[in-house]
Amino acid sequence: MARSMHVRRPATLASLAAELGVSRTTVSNAYNRPDQLSPELRRRVLETARRLGYPGPDPVARSLRTRKAGAVGLLLTENLSYAFRDPAAIGFLEGLALACEDAGTGLLLVPANPEREDVAAVHRAGVDGFVVYSVPDDDPHLAAVLERPVPTVVCDQPDLGNVDRVGIDDQAAMNSLARHLIALGHRRIGVVCMRLARDRNDGYVTRERQRSAHFHVQRARLAGLAEAFAEVGVEWSAVPVVERFDHTIASGASAAAQVLDRDPQITALICTSDILALGALGEARKRGLNVPHDLTITGFDGIREAEQAGLTTVRQPVLEKGRAAGKLLLDPAERTRPRSVTLSTELVVGATAAAPRGAVEERWFGP
Amino acid sequence: MARSMHVRRPATLASLAAELGVSRTTVSNAYNRPDQLSPELRRRVLETARRLGYPGPDPVARSLRTRKAGAVGLLLTENLSYAFRDPAAIGFLEGLALACEDAGTGLLLVPANPEREDVAAVHRAGVDGFVVYSVPDDDPHLAAVLERPVPTVVCDQPDLGNVDRVGIDDQAAMNSLARHLIALGHRRIGVVCMRLARDRNDGYVTRERQRSAHFHVQRARLAGLAEAFAEVGVEWSAVPVVERFDHTIASGASAAAQVLDRDPQITALICTSDILALGALGEARKRGLNVPHDLTITGFDGIREAEQAGLTTVRQPVLEKGRAAGKLLLDPAERTRPRSVTLSTELVVGATAAAPRGAVEERWFGP
DNA sequence: TGAAGTGACCGTAACGGTTCAGAACCAATT
DNA sequence: AATTGGTTCTGAACCGTTACGGTCACTTCA
Structure with missing residues (x-):
């Protein structure tokens, strides 16, 4: 009766030791170093523990002492x-x-x-x-x-x-993807990227914002693109780059729409992630564009969904x-x-990138 | 010089207090209850902390004292x-x-x-x-x-x-799916389920193993099936139930193959998860079976991939x-x-369940 | 002018363990 | 008989912090 009046303090290693008439060390050893005490005593310790409802050494106290959190x-x-x-x-x-x-x-x-x-x-x-x-x-x-x-x-x-x-070397990886597109003949491109900083900026990105992007990965990928296209004379500041804060398929679609509305003449839309690219793919389909012949679309990451969609992308070992x-x-x-x-990364040549129609004609009528 | 000879003990709340000539309580308060000391002293505490490289109260020690791990x-x-x-x-x-x-x-x-x-x-x-x-x-x-x-x-x-x-009420949910199939006319069924216990048992499952399954969810789902089919006179012990330890699409395919090889006359294959059902779907396709007309296949869970595949399943709010x-x-x-x-759960009527050919004929030639 | 508040700080006692250097005991060896 | 060695167990220090119940000087108010 009276026992139940006060809250029974939970058993501790010390109270267990007191009950058994042994030292705390011994109880501790019963749990952590069975070889340090006789099997018989250990058995008694464990049994008394069960009887008293002692759940074993407190993990936090142990962490404090051992300086290991596990x-x-x-x-x-x-x-x-x-x-x-x-x-x-x-x-x-x-x-x-x-x-x-x-x-x-x-x-x-x-x-x-x-x-x-x-x-x-x-x-x-x-x-x-x-x-x-x-x-x-x-x-x-x-x-x-x-x-x-x-x-x-x-x-x-x-x-x-x-x-x-x-x-990974994001810059080099994106650079190689860009070179692939350049080799196919693309010069008029648009870019869709993930958020570049902590503030929401759903729309076009200035050169300055690209340079000072706080997400290293995005900054490096954009730099890789800029580098490759600069080499073939594309003026980067004229390339439309659209940013999306949310990383979703819907964001990819809306970003693609934004680029295509203003720059319908682009032949390739480079996305800095597969998720965004899948959204872009949907938008292109919605507009009746033939991918890749009307529009090349690429991603980055190499996720399974991208593979299923046949996306040209860069696979990274996540x-x-x-x-x-x-x-x-x-x-x-x-x-x-x-x-x-x-x-290391790997360029995945899928079915969403091809030579732009113009380039095909050039070759057709070429020397 | 000599300073660097011994390992500099990392600063603690106590050493910080000693350095400042205040009590530990005060330092603690500087971090946890800014209102308990003057702004000036608090500023001094924090500055000295920075100077001494004190990283703030140790989370483990705090957890021990407050009995909260967060x-x-x-x-x-x-x-x-x-x-x-x-x-x-x-x-x-x-x-x-x-x-x-x-x-x-x-x-x-x-x-x-x-x-x-x-x-x-x-x-x-x-x-x-x-x-x-x-x-x-x-x-x-x-x-x-x-x-x-x-x-x-x-x-x-x-x-x-x-x-x-x-x-969720797995038994009731599976029961309602079963009734749906029964209403469609299915009587000859096969079942593919996930692992029922900790031991690997890739193959047929005895009635006893079903009853004593250690995974509550699987046990309940099988019980829901058995219950529904028993009501219409299907002898459950004659129903082939195949178990797979690994929960993968490949497992679903191989399990489906195992059932179909031995009991090709079944009209419906009920899987206890969508993943398994997707595998079964693949196997059926591989065999040139028309789903749902040659074979009805159902899942459980309502994952996105199942929705895309048009699977008839039970959606649960994971x-x-x-x-x-x-x-x-x-x-x-x-x-x-x-x-x-x-x-609560919801029966999702997809495109992978239909009346068996036999049932259609019955109705065709019926009264 | 004395009582009651108030703000700022402090001392002590946990919190629940682990660890390490021995102590006590006993058997075997020298 | 003294030494050695091995087991088994103990005592005390330590891990770094926060809770609790103060103290103390300094207003404020009647």
Whole structure:
């Protein structure tokens, strides 16, 4: 009766030890180092634990003492749920999860909603390290992560100099795609890209905004395009580049519409992601344009949906990126100077790119 | 020089307080309750922190003291990466992530590889609660979670009596799908289901194994089928039920092949998931069967790929399931008796189910 | 002028463990 | 008899923080 009046304090290692008349050390050993005590005593400890409802050593207290959390944090800076909607992000997550699993480590998704600039979640995260995936380089969450005294791996970020990095050569990859289109004869192009900064700017992009883009990946891809087309005399500032904040198929479609409305004479529409390209593909179809003969459309990423659509694109190893990031972070090896892993990409020649009609005629009537 | 000889102990709240000549409490307040000290002192504290390289209060120590981890654990018991491959699981994750985000809480993916029965990860997880999603009811990880003294929400599990639950009525949902097929005239059916227990059993399933299946969802769906078909006089033990351990399109195809090879006279193949059904669809196509006229095929889940394929299936609100689980877990409201949320499902009549040829003839020649 | 407030800061006691250097004991060896 | 070695268990320090209940100086008000 009276027993039930006060809240029964939950059992702890100490109370268990007291009950048994042994030291805390011994109880701890019963759980963590069975070889340090006699089997008989261990049995008694575990049995008493069960009787008292002791759930085993508290993970947080243990983490404090051992300085190991057994988890890595992942910073995405999108609404967390975004990660589960974008195929490339999912692939990355899968790779990262694989690496974590191999190491028996948990993966903590850190809520980093870009709207409320609440960095507290980064400070609260009990993790042994961070992986940062594709956030703007001026993101306060990224800054908060870098201040934490734990190892960090950034992915799809510019080289920060003092942390490990995983990525691809976006500029070179996009450059090679551009050269492919140039070889096909394209000179009048339009571009659809993902968001370039934290502010929403659904529309045309100035040269300056391209240069100062805070998303490294987008900046590099645009640079790769500009570089290639400049070489063949295309004046980049005349190339229409349209940006979309939301990374969805619908965004791709509307962006394509915007470009085609103003510049119907373009022969190729280069998108900086497959998702956007799939949207553009839909828009072209809606307009009765024959892809690739009326309009070439290309993407970037190499997601499965793109493959099914026969998209000409650049395939990047998203799963490997995640896995590499995890391995780098969890690798107990010498953590000397910051390491950098650059994975290779592959130009996927699909069915959505072909010589523009003009180029075909040129060849036809040529010498 | 000499300074660099020994490892500089990282700054702590205490060392910072000592340096400043104030109490630890004050430093703590500088971070957590700015209103508790003068702006001037707070400024000094933060500045000194920067100078000493103090990264702010240690999250683990804080968690220990406040008894809040700021994260919820998710137990999946598949290879972690599985979650990122199955559309239904992804939808669940997305919903759960949304709920966590709303609450500013992290989401910890607990590595629970079913192969090595290593429950340690569950013990190590510093979380304020657990969500358990679709694990076998005899899974040791589940048992370990239930022993932890934190609130838990199970999803797609049998009612455990003492923890919150989120799910759908799998039996009723499958029952209504079955009735739909029965109304169409189907009596000779085959079934393809997901794994029923932790052991691999790629092949026919005995009645006993169905009854004792450790995956509640599969057991309930099979029961719903059996129930409906028994009502119209179909002897369930004669119905071929084939199980597949791996939940992939390829598995669905091979399972369909296995059924069709032995029982080519069936008019409908009922799959307990869309993924399996998509595989079956492929196999049917490969065999030159006309779906639905030669063979009716149905799924379960209502994933997007199924919709695109025009699959007749049952749609369940996977995202809502995740969100509901998160809300239940994070809801600060009266945590009285265990709560149970059952979400509704919807029969999706697609293009992969039709009356069997026989039934058409019957009607043709009927009275 | 004395009582009651108020703002700013502090001391102590947890929070629940792990770890490491021994202590105590016993058997076997020298 | 003294030494050695091995097991089994203990004591005390430590991990870094926050909660709680103060103290103390300085208004404010009747």
